[in-house]
Amino acid sequence: MPAHVQHITAYSWPEFQNLPMAQKVRCLAREDGTPFHTLFAQQFDRANLDRLCKLATEIRTIAKSRSGMLFLQSLLSHKRAMLYFTQPSSRTFLSFISACQILGLHTGEVRDTSTSSEFKGESQEDSIRTFSSYFDLIVMRTQEKGLAEHMAWTLSNSERPVPIVNAGSGKDQHPTQALLDIYTLNRSFERRGGLRNRAVMFVGDLARGRTVRSLSSLLLNYENIEQIFVAPDGLQIGQDVIDNLAARGARWTVSSNMREHLPAVDAIYMTRIQDEWDSKQGESACIDTSAFKIGAEEMRLCKPDAILMHPLPRRDEIATEVDRDPRAMYWRQMRNGMWMRAALIASTFDCATRIDEFYRENL
Numbered sequence: 001m002p003a004h005v006q007h008i009t010a011y012s013w014p015e016f017q018n019l020p021m022a023q024k025v026r027c028l029a030r031e032d033g034t035p036f037h038t039l040f041a042q043q044f045d046r047a048n049l050d051r052l053c054k055l056a057t058e059i060r061t062i063a064k065s066r067s068g069m070l071f072l073q074s075l076l077s078h079k080r081a082m083l084y085f086t087q088p089s090s091r092t093f094l095s096f097i098s099a100c101q102i103l104g105l106h107t108g109e110v111r112d113t114s115t116s117s118e119f120k121g122e123s124q125e126d127s128i129r130t131f132s133s134y135f136d137l138i139v140m141r142t143q144e145k146g147l148a149e150h151m152a153w154t155l156s157n158s159e160r161p162v163p164i165v166n167a168g169s170g171k172d173q174h175p176t177q178a179l180l181d182i183y184t185l186n187r188s189f190e191r192r193g194g195l196r197n198r199a200v201m202f203v204g205d206l207a208r209g210r211t212v213r214s215l216s217s218l219l220l221n222y223e224n225i226e227q228i229f230v231a232p233d234g235l236q237i238g239q240d241v242i243d244n245l246a247a248r249g250a251r252w253t254v255s256s257n258m259r260e261h262l263p264a265v266d267a268i269y270m271t272r273i274q275d276e277w278d279s280k281q282g283e284s285a286c287i288d289t290s291a292f293k294i295g296a297e298e299m300r301l302c303k304p305d306a307i308l309m310h311p312l313p314r315r316d317e318i319a320t321e322v323d324r325d326p327r328a329m330y331w332r333q334m335r336n337g338m339w340m341r342a343a344l345i346a347s348t349f350d351c352a353t354r355i356d357e358f359y360r361e362n363l
């Protein structure tokens with residue numbers, strides 16, 4: 001039995017669920033330290049991140065030629081992936097489909113549970129377990145915070161321990177978005193001393209934005225990164241994120257004044273108001289967000305080599321006039337997502353060595 005399966009099955013679900021994060025992370029790792037199920041940003045250490053960034057760049061370089069593409073497509077053409085996306089998504093969904101196609105995986109999808117047996121009262125757990133019999137990988141995006149984790153535990157305890165990739169769970173985690181954000185930051189700073197000694201500012205709905213929570217955690221793997229959290233009252237970052245930064249000895253600032261920080265930061269990470277989580281109708285509409293938007297005027301205050309990121313979709317927090325600014329990184333960020341997700345899937349199925357070899361021999 002592989003180590004990751006053995007580790008998880010040592011615990012009942014309530015025990016596993018209540019383990020401290022560090023212990024959960026150990027349970028989810030394979031012998032070489034890479035994740036089997038990808039559920040939390042905390043599963044990635046610096047070695048894993050460097051490895052995945054390198055792999056993503058190798059894959060995108062190999063894919064430039066027809067022979068390279070045919071090689072990549074042969075790697076996992078015997079595997080099938082299910083995309084279980086019961087929460088709205090088009091970007092992440094397409095990005096995963098494209099990543100699967102690059103590696104030759106066949107895909108199936110469940111997006112609307114009103115047409116499945118869940119409509120007849122079947123639990124989500126039962127549905128996913130049923131679907132898992134037809135697939136070798138499950139990528140899931142759900143409204144519910146702990147569902148991907150529960151499915152990882154359930155499948156590890158079944159006769160078919162299929163890997164799960166969390167493509168966004170509730171307000172809590174979006175680890176693959178954080179991976180592509182790290183890849184984008186690394187590429188942006190690679191010729192300028194790398195991702196170290198930088199100030200990264202997060203702006204917007206930090207209370208309910210899962211991408212910020214996951215990226216804040218991954219940034220702890222890099223040397224001397226100051227994290228600045230700028231949000232309107234009521235939408236500020238959760239205390240658990242701050243406690244985590246404090247425990248790791250990181251530097252941070254909590255503020256409601258975006259303009260004050262613009263001239264000093266190296267990266268700005270904008271987010272939209274996540275009003276789908278409002279507890280009563282119109283709750284977010286009462287919040288004054290006018291000081292948390294970026295247009296050409298705000299860009300003039302920024303460093304000439306700062307970068308502007310956004311996980312998308314955007315609303316009006318970044319004016320479209322900024323799209324032409326060379327510091328606007330959000331479209332490239334999205335493209336990076338496809339390569340990074342391909343790297344993650346390749347690593348999940350142990351293809352990294354073959355990709356490295358092909359790259360060394362042919363490029």
Ligand code: ASP
Pocket residue numbers: 088089090091092093168311312313
């Ligand atoms: N929130 C989603 C994302 O991860 C939206 C989408 O997928 O369209 O990009």
Ligand code: ASP
Pocket residue numbers: 168174177209210211271272311312313
């Ligand atoms: N696409 C991101 C997510 O799914 C950000 C967003 O939806 O605002 O969390």
